[in-house]
Amino acid sequence: MKYIGEHLLPGQLGHFFILLFLVGAALASVSYFLSQRAASDTDKIQWKNLGRISFFTQSLSVVAIFGLLFYIIQNHLFEYHYAWKHSSRSLEFKYLLACFWEGQEGSFLLWGLCQSILGLLLIRSAGKWEAPVMSVVSFAQFALATMVTGIYILGWKMGSNPFMLLRDSGVLDNAPALHLNFDVSQPLRPDYLSSIKDGNDLNPLLQNYWMVIHPPVLFMGFASTLIPFAYAIAALWTKQYQDWTKLTLPWALFSTAVLGVGIMMGGMWAYESLSFGGYWAWDPVENASLVPWMTGVAGLHTLLIFKATGHSLRATFLFFILTYLFILYSTFLTRSGILGETSVHAFTDLGMNWQLLSFLLIFTLPALFWFIKSYNQIPTIKKEEETSSREFWMFIGSLVIFLSALVIIGQTSLPVFNKLF
Structure with a gap:
C-alpha cells in the first residue's frame, strides 16, 4: 500500500549508508589485520x-547518515519514528540538533563520528603503527555500526535503526483512528x-544549551580513550x-582533557537543570563517565x-x-x-542487552587475556x-586513584x- 505524504528517499539512503558503514568498518579492520600479518x-x-x-x-558513510538523520529531524518528517519520538515543530534549531543524540541510535552515531575523525587523524600520524592500531579502531567502529543496523540475523535483531518508519515501529498499532474501518x-x-500533526517533543529537562554542547564533548572523550x-593492544x-x-602520550593527554571537560560540563548542567542541589550527586551515569x-x-x-x-610500564598497559x-x-x-530506576538520565532498554554485553565482552576478554x-x-x-622520588609518589597517587575508581564502579x-543475584 502506498501511503500519502511519506518521504521515503532519505530513509532508503540512510539504510544504504548504514550498511556501507557496517561493511566498510569490517573490511577496514580485516584489511589492516592482514596488512600487519602479511609477509x-x-x-x-x-x-x-x-x-x-x-x-x-x-x-563518509557516518557523515552521510548524520546528515540524512538531521535532515529528517529538521524537516519534521514524522513518518520516521526517530523524528517523531525525539522532536517537535516548536523546537529551536539548536534543540533540533540536540534531538539527534537524545536517543540511543543518534548517540551511537555521534560516537562513531568522533571515532571516524580520530581514526582519520591516526592514519596520518601513526606511521609504522597504522596497521595494528587501525585494525583495533576499525573493529571498534564495526561494533558501533552493529548498534544501528536494525537487521535480523537468524531471528535475532542486531541494533536499532534510526531510519525506521513510524508505521513499522508498533507505536500506531493501538490507534484505531489511524486504521481502516x-x-x-x-x-x-x-x-x-x-x-x-507533531512529534513527541524533546524532554523538557534536555531543552538546555548544555544538551547541545555537552554530549559531543563527552562522546569525543569516550572515543579518544x-x-x-x-x-596498548598493538604493542602487545x-x-x-x-x-x-x-x-600515545599526546593522545592520552587529549583524552584525559576532553573527557574531563565533558564531565565538568555535565556537572554544570546537573546544577542548572536537573535540580541535584549541587554539581555532583554520585548518579550512576555520572559515575560511569568518571571512572574511565x-x-x-x-x-x-x-x-x-x-x-x-x-x-x-605494566601499570600503564593495564x-x-x-x-x-x-x-x-x-x-x-x-x-x-x-539503571533505569536509579538514574535520572540513563537510556531506556531497547532490547539490545545481549548485544551490549557482547560488545563489552568481545573487547574485555581478549584484551585482558593478552x-x-x-x-x-x-x-x-x-x-x-x-x-623520596617524585615518580614514587606519582605512582602512589595513581594507585590511589585507581583503587578509588574500583570502589566507585563497584558501588555503581x-x-x-541485584539483577544477577
Whole structure:
C-alpha cells in the first residue's frame, strides 16, 4: 500500500549508508589485520591501502547518515519514528540538533563520528603503527555500526535503526483512528500521516544549551580513550612493548582533557537543570563517565613515570586498557535499562542487552587475556624507586586513584549484582 505524504528517499539512503558503514568498518579492520600479518612489503602496502579506502568509505558513510538523520529531524518528517519520538515543530534549531543524540541510535552515531575523525587523524600520524592500531579502531567502529543496523540475523535483531518508519515501529498499532474501518487488525489508512500533526517533543529537562554542547564533548572523550587502548593492544600484538608510549602520550593527554571537560560540563548542567542541589550527586551515569577518566588519569601519570625512569610500564598497559573497557562497561550500564530506576538520565532498554554485553565482552576478554599472557614479557626495572622520588609518589597517587575508581564502579554496579543475584 502506498501511503500519502511519506518521504521515503532519505530513509532508503540512510539504510544504504548504514550498511556501507557496517561493511566498510569490517573490511577496514580485516584489511589492516592482514596488512600487519602479511609477509611481504608489497602485500602489506596493498592491504593497508585497502584498509585506508575502507575506513575513508565508512567515515563518509557516518557523515552521510548524520546528515540524512538531521535532515529528517529538521524537516519534521514524522513518518520516521526517530523524528517523531525525539522532536517537535516548536523546537529551536539548536534543540533540533540536540534531538539527534537524545536517543540511543543518534548517540551511537555521534560516537562513531568522533571515532571516524580520530581514526582519520591516526592514519596520518601513526606511521609504522597504522596497521595494528587501525585494525583495533576499525573493529571498534564495526561494533558501533552493529548498534544501528536494525537487521535480523537468524531471528535475532542486531541494533536499532534510526531510519525506521513510524508505521513499522508498533507505536500506531493501538490507534484505531489511524486504521481502516477503525480496526487495528486492518492496515493503516493511506492518509494516516495527516493525523500526525507533531512529534513527541524533546524532554523538557534536555531543552538546555548544555544538551547541545555537552554530549559531543563527552562522546569525543569516550572515543579518544580508544586510541591509547589501541596502541596498548598493538604493542602487545607486535611485542614492541616500549615504542608505543611516545606516540600515545599526546593522545592520552587529549583524552584525559576532553573527557574531563565533558564531565565538568555535565556537572554544570546537573546544577542548572536537573535540580541535584549541587554539581555532583554520585548518579550512576555520572559515575560511569568518571571512572574511565580516573583510570585514564592514572595511566597518564604512570606513562610519565615510564618516560622519566622506565618504571610502571605494566601499570600503564593495564590502566589504558581498563580505561576503554570501563567506557564499554559504562555503555552497558547506561543503555541496558539496568539503571533505569536509579538514574535520572540513563537510556531506556531497547532490547539490545545481549548485544551490549557482547560488545563489552568481545573487547574485555581478549584484551585482558593478552595482557596477562604478555605480562612477564613486558620490560620492567628490578631496582625499586626511591621513596623520596617524585615518580614514587606519582605512582602512589595513581594507585590511589585507581583503587578509588574500583570502589566507585563497584558501588555503581550494585543494580547489576541485584539483577544477577
